[in-house]
Amino acid sequence: MHKVNLTINNKNFPINLNGNETLMEVLRNQLGLTGTKTACEESECGTCTVQINGKAVLACITMACDLEGDNILTIEGVADEDQLHPVQQAYLDYGAVQCGFCIPGMIMSTKALLEKNPAPSQEEIEYALDGNICRCAGYPKIFDAVKKAGQVMQKGWQKVNETENISREKLSSINQGLTYEEYVKISAVANPEAQK
Amino acid sequence: MLLNPVVFHSPRTIKEAVQLYGSLEDVKILAGGTFLLNSLKLLKRKGTKTTANIISLRKINELKGIRMDGNRLVIPAMTIINDLFESPFLTDNFAILHTVCRNISTNPIRNMATVGGNLTCRYTWTEMGAVMIALNAQMHFTGKDGEKAVVSSEEFFKNAAKSDKLFTHVTIERDPLARLAYRRVKKTMHVDVPLLAVCVKVYIKDGKFNNSCVSVNNGTSFAQRDNQLENFLNNSLYTTETVDLALNHLDVNIYDKRSDEYKSHMFRVSIKNALLEIIKSEQSAHA
Numbered sequence: 001m002h003k004v005n006l007t008i009n010n011k012n013f014p015i016n017l018n019g020n021e022t023l024m025e026v027l028r029n030q031l032g033l034t035g036t037k038t039a040c041e042e043s044e045c046g047t048c049t050v051q052i053n054g055k056a057v058l059a060c061i062t063m064a065c066d067l068e069g070d071n072i073l074t075i076e077g078v079a080d081e082d083q084l085h086p087v088q089q090a091y092l093d094y095g096a097v098q099c100g101f102c103i104p105g106m107i108m109s110t111k112a113l114l115e116k117n118p119a120p121s122q123e124e125i126e127y128a129l130d131g132n133i134c135r136c137a138g139y140p141k142i143f144d145a146v147k148k149a150g151q152v153m154q155k156g157w158q159k160v161n162e163t164e165n166i167s168r169e170k171l172s173s174i175n176q177g178l179t180y181e182e183y184v185k186i187s188a189v190a191n192p193e194a195q196k
Numbered sequence: 197m198l199l200n201p202v203v204f205h206s207p208r209t210i211k212e213a214v215q216l217y218g219s220l221e222d223v224k225i226l227a228g229g230t231f232l233l234n235s236l237k238l239l240k241r242k243g244t245k246t247t248a249n250i251i252s253l254r255k256i257n258e259l260k261g262i263r264m265d266g267n268r269l270v271i272p273a274m275t276i277i278n279d280l281f282e283s284p285f286l287t288d289n290f291a292i293l294h295t296v297c298r299n300i301s302t303n304p305i306r307n308m309a310t311v312g313g314n315l316t317c318r319y320t321w322t323e324m325g326a327v328m329i330a331l332n333a334q335m336h337f338t339g340k341d342g343e344k345a346v347v348s349s350e351e352f353f354k355n356a357a358k359s360d361k362l363f364t365h366v367t368i369e370r371d372p373l374a375r376l377a378y379r380r381v382k383k384t385m386h387v388d389v390p391l392l393a394v395c396v397k398v399y400i401k402d403g404k405f406n407n408s409c410v411s412v413n414n415g416t417s418f419a420q421r422d423n424q425l426e427n428f429l430n431n432s433l434y435t436t437e438t439v440d441l442a443l444n445h446l447d448v449n450i451y452d453k454r455s456d457e458y459k460s461h462m463f464r465v466s467i468k469n470a471l472l473e474i475i476k477s478e479q480s481a482h483a
Contacts, residue, residue, distance in 0.1 A: 019201070019202055019203060021197065022198055043304070043305060055307040057308050058308065061234060062229065063204065063226065063229065065206065066206060066252050066254045066255070127303065128303050129303070130302045131301075131303045
């Protein structure tokens with residue numbers, strides 16, 4: 001039995017391990033952090049991507065025993081309390097999420113990329129996300145969201161929207177197949193408080 | 197559990213690791229884990245017995261940190277593929293490593309897999325074998341009593357590297373005159389299933405190929421050189437006609453012995469394109 005102190009999402013988790021657990025099993029089965037998905041379990045699909053010391057890696061082929069002293073970040077630790085991370089917000093705004101199963105892994109890979117290179121080219125985006133497979137094939141919107149998130153991480157939302165003269169509400173309306181006016185009407189009925 | 201019960205060891209020094217390796221029976225070394233852990237999972241699913249001990253090298257700092265030692269590039273065994281890819285030292289003949297790293301698998305794998313794991317993993321398809329032979333890389337080992345051993349990468353792959361010693365690092369001499377090209381073929385566009393790798397190194401003197409080295413891996417046994425093709429290339433004019441003729445001088449035993457028709461064809465295409473790339477870059481350098 002190994003007593004290991006894991007640092008996950010800036011919190012310490014002292015746990016006992018037998019030595020044969022992967023990080024994915026510990027996250028999901030022992031700690032209840034089920035945002036990290038599990039699919040192929042053999043390093044091909046990317047759904048279990050997490051960040052270790054800032055790098056996007058696969059939890060299904062990482063031994064949990066090996067991670068004492070490392071900073072592990074899962075999808076649960078990406079948002080700042082109620083404030084979504086720009087990458088998460090951009091995925092939402094651009095309708096980049098279809099069934100959603102690959103998205104935690106996509107977001108972890110995107111975040112790792114943009115922290116190093118906030119203005120990646122299309123080729124650099126494809127290279128960084130080549131280990132994350134989307135079975136819905138929603139890549140074009142994912143790539144758009146990555147580019148937008150990069151701009152936001154560099155300049156902040158307001159600046160980006162001023163430059164492009166496009167609001168997040170307008171983007172949401174486009175993604176829902178509505179005109180902006182229709183979107184405003186529906187939003188007003190659905191959430192009158194927010195419109196005041 | 198995806199893995200069978202195992203005793204996990206995490207030494208902090210090379211000395212500790214080699215002593216453990218020498219004293220334990222039924223043991224596997226864990227570097228990046230991108231191959232070992234998947235194969236252990238597969239064996240468990242098949243109901244096959246798996247190793248009783250794992251020694252992880254992840255916490256050994258002596259096995260990390262790419263550096264220059266005079267004119268030699270030193271790549272420690274636990275160097276992550278993406279760290280090598282981003283290394284500022286990859287100029288002259290070392291630049292070919294940039295191409296190799298770029299072509300390995302997918303990004304999360306490149307963030308985990310190590311140079312040591314790639315070279316010592318006992319499977320024929322690993323990417324670095326061919327290029328290390330072409331670079332005339334020297335592989336360094338340490339034994340349990342601290343004894344050191346150095347073998348050329350060609351010798352290492354020829355003898356399939358059964359050793360009780362721990363691979364610690366690889367060294368490569370800088371060589372600004374060498375011209376190199378690398379080709380790797382995979383089976384599918386998205387999920388990366390490696391098929392073959394080819395590395396060609398030549399020198400060009402008086403308009404002719406010289407001291408050429410053509411190394412191939414996967415679909416063959418371990419990475420090896422095609423001496424027959426090298427003999428043809430040496431002293432031949434560096435022209436596209438020579439490249440066309442070269443394909444008639446391949447050692448078919450290397451390419452066809454364990455390869456299907458497609459793989460044999462891709463070997464030929466890869467060697468041709470690698471040679472053409474060298475000719476093209478040489479011509480544009482002199483234009």
